[in-house]
Amino acid sequence: MAYRIPPAKVLEDSIRRIIREQQSIPSQRQFTELVLEDLKKKSPDYKVGEVRLRRMALHRNLARVVIQYRETREPSHKGRCPVCLSPTEELHNQTLDDQKVELGFKCTKCPYWTGPRKRVPVRYIFTMQGAIVPPTKKRGKYAQWKFA
Ligand SMILES: [Zn+2]
Incomplete structure (x- = not known):
């Protein structure tokens, strides 16, 4: 089965367009489907994985992501972010x-x-990015999150 990996710029454009159109997308699956639909207008062979999509949306500040979790009984440990x-x-x-x-x-x-008990993401909600903090303006180390 032939497929193509969209270049970063093409994928970024699609993500921007979908986020702008939808404003809010209540699940990772829906986000992936919408972006894929948009990509296929450019090339029907394009494919994209959920992790690549999420990484790009987060790392390039294309969308704000709200993560919903489930807490497990397992202890948390250092490693890669899920x-x-x-x-x-x-x-x-x-x-x-x-x-x-x-x-x-x-x-x-x-x-x-x-926390000390491992939390597992169960749902992602993607929304329009509000004001983007300029990268030169350093925020406090843990200023961007609070314990619930
Ligand atoms: Zn992460």
């Missing part, structure tokens, strides 16, 4: 006697985080 495959880093909490306590892990590139 959302975008970037490395994760440890989350610490400073206790009164200055001992650092490990709280979990967060992705270095996207909003994914997990």
Whole structure:
């Protein structure tokens, strides 16, 4: 079965167009289908995987992604982010006697985080990106997320 991988620029254009048209897309599957439909207008052989789509949308600030989770009984561990495959880093909490306590892990590139019990993404909601923070303006290390 012949298929082609769309170049980054082509894929980015399709993602932008779909996000702008839809404003909000309630699932990863729907997002993938819509982008694929748009890509096929350019070439019927184009194919795209969910992870590539999600990575590009996140890493190039094309969409805002809300991740819904399920908490498992398994302990979390350092490794690749399940959302975008970037490395994760440890989350610490400073206790009164200055001992650092490990709280979990967060992705270095996207909003994914997990507590001591591993959280697994179960749903992604893609929405229009609001104001984009300029890359020169550094935010506080953990300013972009809060524990629920
Ligand atoms: Zn990530």
